[in-house]
Amino acid sequence: MTTRSYQLYRYSIPVDSQVVLRNRFLKRREGLLVQVKCGQHEGWGEIAPLPEFSVETLEQAQAQTALWLQQWDETRSRNQKLALDGLHPSVQFGLSCALAEMKGLLGEEGNYQAAPLCYGDPDELYQQLDQMPGEKVAKVKVGLYEANRDGLIADMLLEAVPDLKLRLDANRSWTPAKAQQFAKYVKPEHRARIQFLEEPCKTRDESRQFAVETGIAIAWDESVREADFVVQAEPHLAAIVIKPTLVGSLQRCVDLIQQAQQQGIMAVISSSIESSFGLTQLARIAQQYTPDVIPGLDTLDLMDFQLIRRWQGSHLPVVELESEWVSKVL
Numbered sequence: 001m002t003t004r005s006y007q008l009y010r011y012s013i014p015v016d017s018q019v020v021l022r023n024r025f026l027k028r029r030e031g032l033l034v035q036v037k038c039g040q041h042e043g044w045g046e047i048a049p050l051p052e053f054s055v056e057t058l059e060q061a062q063a064q065t066a067l068w069l070q071q072w073d074e075t076r077s078r079n080q081k082l083a084l085d086g087l088h089p090s091v092q093f094g095l096s097c098a099l100a101e102m103k104g105l106l107g108e109e110g111n112y113q114a115a116p117l118c119y120g121d122p123d124e125l126y127q128q129l130d131q132m133p134g135e136k137v138a139k140v141k142v143g144l145y146e147a148n149r150d151g152l153i154a155d156m157l158l159e160a161v162p163d164l165k166l167r168l169d170a171n172r173s174w175t176p177a178k179a180q181q182f183a184k185y186v187k188p189e190h191r192a193r194i195q196f197l198e199e200p201c202k203t204r205d206e207s208r209q210f211a212v213e214t215g216i217a218i219a220w221d222e223s224v225r226e227a228d229f230v231v232q233a234e235p236h237l238a239a240i241v242i243k244p245t246l247v248g249s250l251q252r253c254v255d256l257i258q259q260a261q262q263q264g265i266m267a268v269i270s271s272s273i274e275s276s277f278g279l280t281q282l283a284r285i286a287q288q289y290t291p292d293v294i295p296g297l298d299t300l301d302l303m304d305f306q307l308i309r310r311w312q313g314s315h316l317p318v319v320e321l322e323s324e325w326v327s328k329v330l
Contacts, residue, residue, distance in 0.1 A: 151185025
């Protein structure tokens with residue numbers, strides 16, 4: 001009988017206090033690291049519900065993970081698989097990554113060419129774009145300030161960097177009138193270089209209408225996580241954005257990617273502000289399943305340090321297990 005064992009750790013990382021998640025400032029990023037071991041094989045995953053976006057709290061995720069691990073250990077004598085169905089999305093994702101790593105199913109190579117993320121000050125983007133090899137793709141959060149300001153910044157970036165493609169994320173924050181106000185400040189000749197605008201309006205139909213009226217391509221993000229969502233090609237839809245921590249198991253994410261690819265829709269792996277540990281796994285998933293698409297993983301610089309696994313090219317300090325920032329739970 002093959003022996004099984006597991007460990008569970010909880011981390012807390014200070015982050016840039018300027019980060020706004022919907023209605024609150026994010027001052028610390030907290031989550032869990034899980035290790036599963038079967039014989040000589042081990043795998044790790046990160047479970048980190050994102051406040052304001054995840055349906056579950058970290059406490060709920062921790063309790064559910066601990067129970068699943070206990071049941072997984074108890075099934076070893078019967079050599080049974082234990083399903084992930086019904087678990088919270090972040091728990092499904094972290095456990096499925098750990099199991100995939102343990103079984104050697106998660107590739108080692110990662111796609112670390114993340115689209116640089118701008119939260120409001122465009123000046124900081126220029127230097128990053130200058131150093132960016134190959135295709136120049138950047139992401140800008142919109143909807144936090146006035147819509148006309150967002151439009152002016154997007155247009156200015158597209159004017160200043162002629163080969164730039166922009167990804168914009170509005171998080172459903174605009175009314176149709178606000179969305180039109182944004183579009184008014186983006187010159188028609190620049191709009192084709194907006195690779196996509198994620199969910200500009202509060203409903204899918206309003207976002208579709210915006211795309212028809214402006215010619216600006218859109219992407220589904222929040223919609224991907226709704227129960228009635230079906231991957232379906234439609235006019236002006238350029239991409240679906242997959243945030244695995246919010247979506248669920250690795251297999252669910254792969255299914256979405258394959259459905260999108262079959263219909264000619266770009267699938268983009270994107271961060272939920274995970275630690276460097278989780279981000280490196282997302283980079284590996286991106287390389288394995290969406291090798292020709294730059295993922296949206298440029299969130300590490302919001303944090304004060306890296307966690308155990310290093311992000312390629314980052315100079316942030318690294319903390320290890322059982323430091324003052326990481327404590328063992330199980």
